Amino acid sequence: MALTCGLDLGGTKLLGVVVDPSDPSGGPLVEDRLPTPAGTEAVLAALAALIRRLDGRARADHGRAVAAAGVGLPGLVDRTGTLRYGPNLPGVVDAPVARLLAERTGLPVAADNDATCAAWGEHERGAARGYDHSLTVTLGTGIGAGITAKGQVLRGAHGFAGEPGHMVVVPDGILCPCGRRGCWERYASGSGLGRLAREAAHAGQACRVVELAGGDAEDVRGEHVTLAAAEGDTEALDVLRRFGRWVALGLANLVNVLDSEAIVIGGGLAEAGELVLAPTRAAFPEMVLAGPHRPPVAILPAALGERAGAIGAALLAAERLPPR
Amino acid sequence: MALTCGLDLGGTKLLGVVVDPSDPSGGPLVEDRLPTPAGTEAVLAALAALIRRLDGRARADHGRAVAAAGVGLPGLVDRTGTLRYGPNLPGVVDAPVARLLAERTGLPVAADNDATCAAWGEHERGAARGYDHSLTVTLGTGIGAGITAKGQVLRGAHGFAGEPGHMVVVPDGILCPCGRRGCWERYASGSGLGRLAREAAHAGQACRVVELAGGDAEDVRGEHVTLAAAEGDTEALDVLRRFGRWVALGLANLVNVLDSEAIVIGGGLAEAGELVLAPTRAAFPEMVLAGPHRPPVAILPAALGERAGAIGAALLAAERLPPR
Numbered sequence: 001m002a003l004t005c006g007l008d009l010g011g012t013k014l015l016g017v018v019v020d021p022s023d024p025s026g027g028p029l030v031e032d033r034l035p036t037p038a039g040t041e042a043v044l045a046a047l048a049a050l051i052r053r054l055d056g057r058a059r060a061d062h063g064r065a066v067a068a069a070g071v072g073l074p075g076l077v078d079r080t081g082t083l084r085y086g087p088n089l090p091g092v093v094d095a096p097v098a099r100l101l102a103e104r105t106g107l108p109v110a111a112d113n114d115a116t117c118a119a120w121g122e123h124e125r126g127a128a129r130g131y132d133h134s135l136t137v138t139l140g141t142g143i144g145a146g147i148t149a150k151g152q153v154l155r156g157a158h159g160f161a162g163e164p165g166h167m168v169v170v171p172d173g174i175l176c177p178c179g180r181r182g183c184w185e186r187y188a189s190g191s192g193l194g195r196l197a198r199e200a201a202h203a204g205q206a207c208r209v210v211e212l213a214g215g216d217a218e219d220v221r222g223e224h225v226t227l228a229a230a231e232g233d234t235e236a237l238d239v240l241r242r243f244g245r246w247v248a249l250g251l252a253n254l255v256n257v258l259d260s261e262a263i264v265i266g267g268g269l270a271e272a273g274e275l276v277l278a279p280t281r282a283a284f285p286e287m288v289l290a291g292p293h294r295p296p297v298a299i300l301p302a303a304l305g306e307r308a309g310a311i312g313a314a315l316l317a318a319e320r321l322p323p324r
Numbered sequence: 325m326a327l328t329c330g331l332d333l334g335g336t337k338l339l340g341v342v343v344d345p346s347d348p349s350g351g352p353l354v355e356d357r358l359p360t361p362a363g364t365e366a367v368l369a370a371l372a373a374l375i376r377r378l379d380g381r382a383r384a385d386h387g388r389a390v391a392a393a394g395v396g397l398p399g400l401v402d403r404t405g406t407l408r409y410g411p412n413l414p415g416v417v418d419a420p421v422a423r424l425l426a427e428r429t430g431l432p433v434a435a436d437n438d439a440t441c442a443a444w445g446e447h448e449r450g451a452a453r454g455y456d457h458s459l460t461v462t463l464g465t466g467i468g469a470g471i472t473a474k475g476q477v478l479r480g481a482h483g484f485a486g487e488p489g490h491m492v493v494v495p496d497g498i499l500c501p502c503g504r505r506g507c508w509e510r511y512a513s514g515s516g517l518g519r520l521a522r523e524a525a526h527a528g529q530a531c532r533v534v535e536l537a538g539g540d541a542e543d544v545r546g547e548h549v550t551l552a553a554a555e556g557d558t559e560a561l562d563v564l565r566r567f568g569r570w571v572a573l574g575l576a577n578l579v580n581v582l583d584s585e586a587i588v589i590g591g592g593l594a595e596a597g598e599l600v601l602a603p604t605r606a607a608f609p610e611m612v613l614a615g616p617h618r619p620p621v622a623i624l625p626a627a628l629g630e631r632a633g634a635i636g637a638a639l640l641a642a643e644r645l646p647p648r
Binding site: 084149156254259287 | 455469481483488493580583584611614619
């Protein structure tokens, strides 16, 4: 089978890989990246340039061409591959990315939500392998998610499924950049962890965390908490215990709706590993409906790291290849 | 094709219908009911007796036998047709209902969650017809739900999908019989409407509602609110406006996750029609992520009323028929 490439468009960088979709144990054959430029035209040019570079390297190093491309975009991507809502890429909204890239590169191009791509990557090549009903949740500045059901991507009616970061879990809660209040991602993302720690600091706790932030409680971020916790600081571990309850609350809401058998945790916070996963796992069973009456849900660290989205995009692109 | 029967086991009554699964426009050919008895053995005997009665009437009135049976059960039903968790049917929990009924009746028997059956009924014969990605939510004493994705029932890994009533939407909120606090069904069910109205009454509002309840604010129930609102009482309409925001909050959470194109509202509260639907529709667009950037979601009244679950169970049973 032909090779495909996948690109993951982030706020600061554009990451691309080439994979062999017919090799279920294979990792990326080629990897490359570019900085994310500003403006629709510059973004499209960068995407097309990276596709050409990946293709060139695949031909040079592996003697095989790239036959289709997939792109993960941060926001709501409709089934035609158009970004309909993307607060982090304002200029690109409403551009038919998949169609324009297909015209520029001459390849079939698929575009999907970046977290949907990451979920498909983890399902096909990572931590969710073997779980037909899985959920991949990326905890970063915000929360992204992708869902598989019956071993397939669940995209919903328009391609917009999998935005649990904007489940309202606290009516009249903290204001979210999306315009609503009390969205789950205000509490269970890296930003949420930082806020919990600042609250602890203002209450005279989390001294070591404040020290690591340079001495000012207002400068505390999520990474200062995980750093202090990794040293064994009990106040930082206590903040993470409370944070784990917020993560578990949303995961339980999702499992009540979707009955997923495995949840993969990715994103920046996943790099803290068990420091985040252990308190989440501890809080989850009592938060899900009828916890003692259902099989346990596996809560797993992501396996593909920052490459999950690009790998998933490449594998979704394989579905656009003409049948052999 | 053969006829099938479907049974919907409620807290007080057991409703059964016979349908012709091969006739997409056909309604129930036979309908019958029994009171729900207490205890596992009595419930199983009643289910078997009603299946036999439905079969007898189908033979007598239509000259055709019932070839498979479906049963909707109130609670978490696993993929073997065993009720794993059912607070309203304590004795029946862990009984392999589908297998035991198959042994007693000699028919293939499918058992599913009652709201999943209702969702399938509405999808195949009711208000969700033509919507591949739909959600049927029953607002009664609690909240039940069933999901379709890609035109099929979404059951999840174990058959437990579709329990949004127990999404936590208010951390440390009102205690729920499930043991947690702040579940959506504490706010957006008939019980939630009653509570909102009692709060209004204690604040000196909702006078007509209290009058209809007999004069004591503590006796106010959801139906007194819809009754007063139907008379045009502005205080009751105001309670319903606030109630619609609670309903919309949970529906928006669900659409953020599932990207459903249509939501069917059933259950006791749906009988109030536009009094409940209109405020829900009014609140929904600003609660869903990127409301202005996505196609509108249809919020529709259920079409099959109390028969939705039995009809859906009968249609799910058709999947158990041997291929012709």
